[in-house]
Amino acid sequence: MARKTDKRREDLRIKLLDLAEATIIKGGLPALKARTLATEAGCSVGAIYTVFGDLNDIVLATNGRTFQRLGRDVARAVQARPNASPADQLVIMGTAYLEFAADNTRAWRTLFDLEMSTQMNVPKWYLAELARLFGYIAGPLRQIYPDKPDRDIDLMTRALFSSVHGMVLLGLEQRISAIPRSDMENMIEMVLRGMARP
Amino acid sequence: MARKTDKRREDLRIKLLDLAEATIIKGGLPALKARTLATEAGCSVGAIYTVFGDLNDIVLATNGRTFQRLGRDVARAVQARPNASPADQLVIMGTAYLEFAADNTRAWRTLFDLEMSTQMNVPKWYLAELARLFGYIAGPLRQIYPDKPDRDIDLMTRALFSSVHGMVLLGLEQRISAIPRSDMENMIEMVLRGMARP
Numbered sequence: 088m089a090r091k092t093d094k095r096r097e098d099l100r101i102k103l104l105d106l107a108e109a110t111i112i113k114g115g116l117p118a119l120k121a122r123t124l125a126t127e128a129g130c131s132v133g134a135i136y137t138v139f140g141d142l143n144d145i146v147l148a149t150n151g152r153t154f155q156r157l158g159r160d161v162a163r164a165v166q167a168r169p170n171a172s173p174a175d176q177l178v179i180m181g182t183a184y185l186e187f188a189a190d191n192t193r194a195w196r197t198l199f200d201l202e203m204s205t206q207m208n209v210p211k212w213y214l215a216e217l218a219r220l221f222g223y224i225a226g227p228l229r230q231i232y233p234d235k236p237d238r239d240i241d242l243m244t245r246a247l248f249s250s251v252h253g254m255v256l257l258g259l260e261q262r263i264s265a266i267p268r269s270d271m272e273n274m275i276e277m278v279l280r281g282m283a284r285p
Numbered sequence: 286m287a288r289k290t291d292k293r294r295e296d297l298r299i300k301l302l303d304l305a306e307a308t309i310i311k312g313g314l315p316a317l318k319a320r321t322l323a324t325e326a327g328c329s330v331g332a333i334y335t336v337f338g339d340l341n342d343i344v345l346a347t348n349g350r351t352f353q354r355l356g357r358d359v360a361r362a363v364q365a366r367p368n369a370s371p372a373d374q375l376v377i378m379g380t381a382y383l384e385f386a387a388d389n390t391r392a393w394r395t396l397f398d399l400e401m402s403t404q405m406n407v408p409k410w411y412l413a414e415l416a417r418l419f420g421y422i423a424g425p426l427r428q429i430y431p432d433k434p435d436r437d438i439d440l441m442t443r444a445l446f447s448s449v450h451g452m453v454l455l456g457l458e459q460r461i462s463a464i465p466r467s468d469m470e471n472m473i474e475m476v477l478r479g480m481a482r483p
Binding site: 128181199217237242245246247248249250251252253254256257258262263265272273274275277278279280284 | 397415440441443444445446447448449450451452454456457458459460464468471472473475476479480482
């Protein structure tokens with residue numbers, strides 16, 4: 088009996104997650120409402136909270152999937168170019184980040200729209216996903232700067248990720264002015280190559 | 286008579302702008318409501334729309350003031366160090382941007398929270414304010430790269446601004462993890478000095 092209930096709960100969990108992910112991909116975070124989600128899943132609003140703590144938990148779980156897809160795309164882009172120099176690898180990853188954000192704008196924005204404070208209990212799997220993404224950047228940096236202490240490599244990794252994120256964010260939002268994709272790629276390359284000269 | 290009406294309209298305009306600015310500084314964009322603004326100004330909701338097209342226009346006008354304050358802070362920081370090298374100047378400006386954003390977080394966030402599309406008629410004074418800010422960055426870059434075409438300097442200016450913005454944004458939101466201010470300053474300096482080596 089208990090096993091049957093567990094199976095049913097897990098099925099509902101996956102179903103809600105699939106629906107929430109589709110909603111966020113289509114309409115972003117503002118489109119996600121518990122009532123609509125319940126209707127689509129054919130369950131009561133209360134049933135949602137038997138498998139997720141609150142709506143934020145569902146968003147966090149879909150963000151986990153988005154992070155995985157992003158990490159996979161970034162890793163694949165680098166693996167496709169096995170002879171790339173460390174500096175080239177950084178540029179390849181930066182460009183892959185831009186491409187992912189442009190192709191998955193709403194899901195990508197939701198990664199950063201979710202209220203997340205350090206007071207909040209961020210799940211371990213989420214931090215692991217983030218650490219994996221940052222590991223991809225730290226690898227080539229470590230090759231470029233073999234003598235730098237780990238702490239500097241960590242800060243540099245974070246600086247590069249944040250810089251590329253800023254260029255992609257303001258560029259896709261056309262915040263300063265409209266800008267063609269090729270110019271955004273050039274900007275990313277400028278900054279990354281600037282940092283990749285020891 | 287006409288002059289008296291003009292004066293009254295202008296007074297209401299300034300009053301609404303002062304109130305909207307105070308609201309945004311205190312509570313950010315979500316705190317700004319036409320009804321509350323009208324109550325505070327002692328006028329009808331309709332009267333607001335005799336001096337502003339819509340609420341977005343008021344936000345744009347307060348953003349103009351924020352931009353002016355930001356530009357003034359950045360310019361002052363550089364002027365205070367007349368012997369700074371071009372690379373130093375970039376670092377001084379990046380640090381001033383961080384400081385302004387940390388001290389005026391809600392008003393600064395509102396600069397980027399306002400929906401603004403290239404389809405929208407962005408006022409000339411707004412674009413002029415932006416151009417002035419970008420001019421501060423382009424100056425030292427031009428000294429560092431005297432032979433680069435203007436187009437490259439423009440892209441580099443935009444790349445540097447967007448990079449610093451990304452580091453400040455993710456840093457202040459503690460998006461990746463909590464980070465001390467000194468580390469944020471180090472990150473900004475790393476990226477800017479990386480770009481400031483011809």
